[in-house]
Amino acid sequence: MINFAQTFIDALSLGSLYALAALGIGLLFGILRLINFAYGDLITLGAYALIIPSTEAVATLFIGGWPWFMVIIAVAVIVVAAALLSDLLVFRHIRRADPATLMIASFAVSFVIQNVILMFYGSRPKSVDLWSNLNYQIAVSGLRIPLLQIVTILATLVLMGGLTLLLKRTALGIQMRAAAEDFRMARYLGVRGNLVIGLAFAISGVLAAVASLLLLSQTGTLSQTMGVPLMLFAFIATVVGGMGSLIGAATGGFAVAFASVFLQAYLPDDLRPFRDSFVFGIVILMLLFRPAGLVPTKALVERV
Amino acid sequence: MTDTAQRRFLRAALPVLALLLGVTAITALVALLGNDEMALTVTEALVRLIVVVGLSVFIGNSGVVSFGHIGFMCIAAYAAAWATCNPMWKQLMLTGLPVFLQQAQYPFWVAVAGGAVLAAAVALVFGAVILRLSGIAASIATFAFLAIVNNVYSNWDSVTAGVSSIIGIPTVVGPWTGLAFALGAIVLAFWFKGSRFGLMLRATRDDPVAARASGVSIVRVRLAAFVLSAFIVGIGGALFVQFLGVATVDMFYLQLTFITLAMLIIGGMGSVTGAIVGVFAVTVFVEFFRFLESGVAVGESVLALPEGSQEIALGIGMALILIFRPKGLTGSRELRLPGLGSSRRAMAPPLTTTEATARS
Amino acid sequence: MLEVEDLAVSYGGTTALAGVAISVKEREAVCVVGPNGAGKSTLLAAIAGGVPPKRGRIRFDGKDLVGMRAENIARLGISLVPEGRHVFGTLTVEENLFIGTYAMSDQRHAQRDAEQLLGYFPRLKERWRQPAGRLSGGEQQMLVIARALMTRPRLVMVDEPSLGLAPKIVDTVYSTLLALRAERGLTLLVNEQSSDRMLKFSERIYVLRNGRILLHGNTADLQDGEAITRAYFGFDEHHTPATSEAAA
Ligand SMILES: Nc1ncnc2c1ncn2[C@@H]1O[C@H](COP(=O)(O)OP(=O)(O)OP(=O)(O)O)[C@@H](O)[C@H]1O
Ligand SMILES: [Mg+2]
Numbered sequence: 001m002i003n004f005a006q007t008f009i010d011a012l013s014l015g016s017l018y019a020l021a022a023l024g025i026g027l028l029f030g031i032l033r034l035i036n037f038a039y040g041d042l043i044t045l046g047a048y049a050l051i052i053p054s055t056e057a058v059a060t061l062f063i064g065g066w067p068w069f070m071v072i073i074a075v076a077v078i079v080v081a082a083a084l085l086s087d088l089l090v091f092r093h094i095r096r097a098d099p100a101t102l103m104i105a106s107f108a109v110s111f112v113i114q115n116v117i118l119m120f121y122g123s124r125p126k127s128v129d130l131w132s133n134l135n136y137q138i139a140v141s142g143l144r145i146p147l148l149q150i151v152t153i154l155a156t157l158v159l160m161g162g163l164t165l166l167l168k169r170t171a172l173g174i175q176m177r178a179a180a181e182d183f184r185m186a187r188y189l190g191v192r193g194n195l196v197i198g199l200a201f202a203i204s205g206v207l208a209a210v211a212s213l214l215l216l217s218q219t220g221t222l223s224q225t226m227g228v229p230l231m232l233f234a235f236i237a238t239v240v241g242g243m244g245s246l247i248g249a250a251t252g253g254f255a256v257a258f259a260s261v262f263l264q265a266y267l268p269d270d271l272r273p274f275r276d277s278f279v280f281g282i283v284i285l286m287l288l289f290r291p292a293g294l295v296p297t298k299a300l301v302e303r304v
Numbered sequence: 305m306t307d308t309a310q311r312r313f314l315r316a317a318l319p320v321l322a323l324l325l326g327v328t329a330i331t332a333l334v335a336l337l338g339n340d341e342m343a344l345t346v347t348e349a350l351v352r353l354i355v356v357v358g359l360s361v362f363i364g365n366s367g368v369v370s371f372g373h374i375g376f377m378c379i380a381a382y383a384a385a386w387a388t389c390n391p392m393w394k395q396l397m398l399t400g401l402p403v404f405l406q407q408a409q410y411p412f413w414v415a416v417a418g419g420a421v422l423a424a425a426v427a428l429v430f431g432a433v434i435l436r437l438s439g440i441a442a443s444i445a446t447f448a449f450l451a452i453v454n455n456v457y458s459n460w461d462s463v464t465a466g467v468s469s470i471i472g473i474p475t476v477v478g479p480w481t482g483l484a485f486a487l488g489a490i491v492l493a494f495w496f497k498g499s500r501f502g503l504m505l506r507a508t509r510d511d512p513v514a515a516r517a518s519g520v521s522i523v524r525v526r527l528a529a530f531v532l533s534a535f536i537v538g539i540g541g542a543l544f545v546q547f548l549g550v551a552t553v554d555m556f557y558l559q560l561t562f563i564t565l566a567m568l569i570i571g572g573m574g575s576v577t578g579a580i581v582g583v584f585a586v587t588v589f590v591e592f593f594r595f596l597e598s599g600v601a602v603g604e605s606v607l608a609l610p611e612g613s614q615e616i617a618l619g620i621g622m623a624l625i626l627i628f629r630p631k632g633l634t635g636s637r638e639l640r641l642p643g644l645g646s647s648r649r650a651m652a653p654p655l656t657t658t659e660a661t662a663r664s
Numbered sequence: 665m666l667e668v669e670d671l672a673v674s675y676g677g678t679t680a681l682a683g684v685a686i687s688v689k690e691r692e693a694v695c696v697v698g699p700n701g702a703g704k705s706t707l708l709a710a711i712a713g714g715v716p717p718k719r720g721r722i723r724f725d726g727k728d729l730v731g732m733r734a735e736n737i738a739r740l741g742i743s744l745v746p747e748g749r750h751v752f753g754t755l756t757v758e759e760n761l762f763i764g765t766y767a768m769s770d771q772r773h774a775q776r777d778a779e780q781l782l783g784y785f786p787r788l789k790e791r792w793r794q795p796a797g798r799l800s801g802g803e804q805q806m807l808v809i810a811r812a813l814m815t816r817p818r819l820v821m822v823d824e825p826s827l828g829l830a831p832k833i834v835d836t837v838y839s840t841l842l843a844l845r846a847e848r849g850l851t852l853l854v855n856e857q858s859s860d861r862m863l864k865f866s867e868r869i870y871v872l873r874n875g876r877i878l879l880h881g882n883t884a885d886l887q888d889g890e891a892i893t894r895a896y897f898g899f900d901e902h903h904t905p906a907t908s909e910a911a912a
């Protein structure tokens with residue numbers, strides 16, 4: 001029972017991280033039909049922004065040494081700027097392209113960001129000690145819960161709550177939801193396409209920034225591809241949850257995390273290394289048998 | 305206007321012949337006049353040419369972007385590695401290999417054929433399952449396939465040596481072997497494009513509704529292209545490890561997927577000529593930047609671009625192509641020779657479905 | 665008010681419009697009829713900025729619309745109700761209705777306009793907080809027409825309002841459009857496949873086929889339907905477009 005509860009909390013915290021990243025990807029897909037591969041590299045960028053650019057093996061904290069709220073704000077500003085820049089320089093010019101072309105363009109952006117990081121920070125992974133006191137474990141009735149897991153879950157709840165308020169209660173948010181469902185129709189009604197898209201990139205940037213801080217405090221290691229696996233799982237989360245639906249993206253994040261964590265815990269030993277294959281296999285099955293995802297939106301059925 | 309069968313054949317065949325000659329000439333020039341390093345570069349480029357031409361057989365004809373073909377390359381590459389690597393090493397490191405692979409060392413030909421056939425067989429099974437999905441959903445499924453192949457080959461330690469390399473593969477592939485297979489791949493791609501299946505497939509791409517109405521089974525024609533393209537890409541994979549002498553699973557993942565797709569897009573997704581031009585253009589471009597990264601003497605001092613510039617330039621180049629020339633350098637058209645008029649088969653004009661099925 | 669000249673649009677290889685000219689005057693009700701694939705939807709979408717023209721001019725109050733963004737065209741006072749309704753299914757009826765006024769940040773008349781429009785479409789009031797995706801087809805059609813009117817456009821373009829609706833509901837839709845026109849001095853440009861109803865509804869009719877205008881004239885002169893039928897089925901295709909003498 002204890003074992004199960006521990007696994008459950010692990011899944012919840014991993015699911016929070018996936019849900020955060022999946023929301024960022026789902027938001028852009030809903031509005032632009034862009035599956036943004038560069039999202040993982042925005043996460044990487046956020047983490048590297050904490051240290052002084054140098055190719056030396058030892059990392060020296062820069063932004064990372066500031067008070068925690070300043071760290072969040074500064075990283076968010078940097079990542080949002082990068083996200084907006086990627087739109088301004090690349091995606092804005094191919095708005096009418098089909099999803100596969102957009103995905104390839106995001107590959108190109110991803111490749112560029114990864115190598116810019118390589119150029120300024122060198123290729124060796126570096127260890128960084130960000131908020132290591134979060135690794136402190138709280139013992140609750142036989143369970144040992146790292147503080148970081150609680151922080152991750154709380155951060156996700158706060159961001160999801162904020163995002164929900166924004167989308168449901170503000171004029172801009174309602175326009176975004178309309179645009180996510182039917183971009184062209186929204187524009188016929190006067191919704192400014194570039195404003196809404198810019199906002200979507202900005203929000204996805206904030207989510208990526210928080211994800212990068214949580215990821216880094218968990219792993220403690222910087223590498224040029226550190227964001228890629230998170231992006232991949234977030235991406236499949238949006239497919240599983242229902243592309244274009246934000247509730248779907250969040251649900252998908254938790255679903256994928258629960259699948260991973262429970263497969264890890266309960267698969268036979270010799271199959272355990274292939275856990276990710278099972279997770280990716282689920283994606284293919286979803287596409288075949290439930291293409292609209294766990295939380296289907298009507299809009300999507302026409303889309304994919 | 306009367307048109308003899310012979311002239312029609314010439315019209316179709318001459319541009320293909322010209323492309324074959326072009327590739328041969330460039331290879332010969334570099335292999336005979338260049339240094340060893342250049343011979344390696346051209347061999348690698350030819351292997352990539354095979355892979356990209358293979359990609360174009362599926363992507364170019366079906367219009368569905370596949371992110372999974374490097375997975376097929378990986379499967380074939382490992383099959384070739386299992387077949388040719390030193391048996392002593394295999395018995396020590398790859399304890400899970402079946403005896404017929406573990407005990408023996410097979411010749412080059414067997415390795416290439418075996419690898420390509422295995423890739424094609426996997427493509428047949430996987431394609432039959434996913435190719436009924438529509439555009440982007442099919443693309444996502446191919447992506448999931450790539451991730452699965454990577455995960456399995458990274459962790460199946462007793463058979464693939466996990467994330468470490470398989471070593472001791474005889475390096476028998478040089479520029480001439482590469483050339484022979486590249487020419488074969490090009491001919492195969494043109495043959496498929498002009499075949500009944502190729503025509504039908506392009507009809508389904510251009511007008512899926514009409515194609516379905518006219519009874520073309522989209523899944524069946526897509527599957528044919530998918531299997532053939534996996535076969536060609538598989539040949540590329542089998543050659544690649546016998547060129548490098550090692551096989552590592554990380555060679556066959558996102559980076560190579562990106563580079564091969566970049567080549568295809570830069571050249572032009574819709575044509576075999578595009579695939580060839582793309583490989584050539586990207587290789588020259590990358591080599592040029594690699595040269596700049598290694599340092600150029602300017603007067604007294606040596607100027608060198610920092611590490612990573614080459615990749616950044618490639619990414620930017622690709623984004624520029626997508627923005628300003630979405631059909632690639634060739635405009636996704638096949639090579640045209642002046643004075644021959646347009647060649648229907650090689651040109652691949654937009655076909656109506658009725659036309660395509662009428663020819664079948 | 666609206667002048668379209670020599671408008672050509674193509675999608676990839678297929679030509680949807682090949683040199684179309686129409687004009688609409690203030691407070692007119694003008695109708696474009698034509699068979700499937702004639703290019704009717706494309707014409708309206710091009711005017712609204714949804715598809716880029718290959719060549720031609722589109723002028724609204726003398727201002728050139730070609731190359732303008734759809735959202736800015738909407739701000740000039742042109743509202744399109746596209747084919748197939750396009751409600752935002754996950755948004756509530758209320759949210760759907762106010763999208764335009766949010767977008768143009770013009771809430772001055774929004775509440776009053778909404779009240780007034782709900783007078784025409786009382787069913788919508790009952791569904792006020794429900795997701796619009798749950799409305800019936802007829803209710804959705806009412807919602808998109810009301811939604812298009814919320815920003816006080818001067819030209820309203822409706823693409824096949826009768827599509828998939830029962831004849832009785834279609835009658836309601838058209839009588840509402842006419843009532844709104846009388847009340848607000850709207851100008852209407854409506855697409856339909858069949859001309860029957862249009863002979864009563866509109867003042868002028870254009871017949872579009874294969875991306876060309878084959879006939880245009882005053883409704884009054886076309887009441888017997890013969891000329892329209894001929895144009896509609898393409899009997900006159902190889903002649904110059906017929907124009908009834910009285911046409912403006
Ligand atoms: N998005 C598109 N992509 C490609 N071709 C299109 C697209 N939209 C329309 N077409 C083509 O353009 C032509 C005109 O289409 P359009 O939708 O304007 O006709 P329509 O008169 O509105 O027909 P309907 O009465 O069926 O609505 C048709 O041949 C159609 O196939
Ligand atoms: Mg239409």
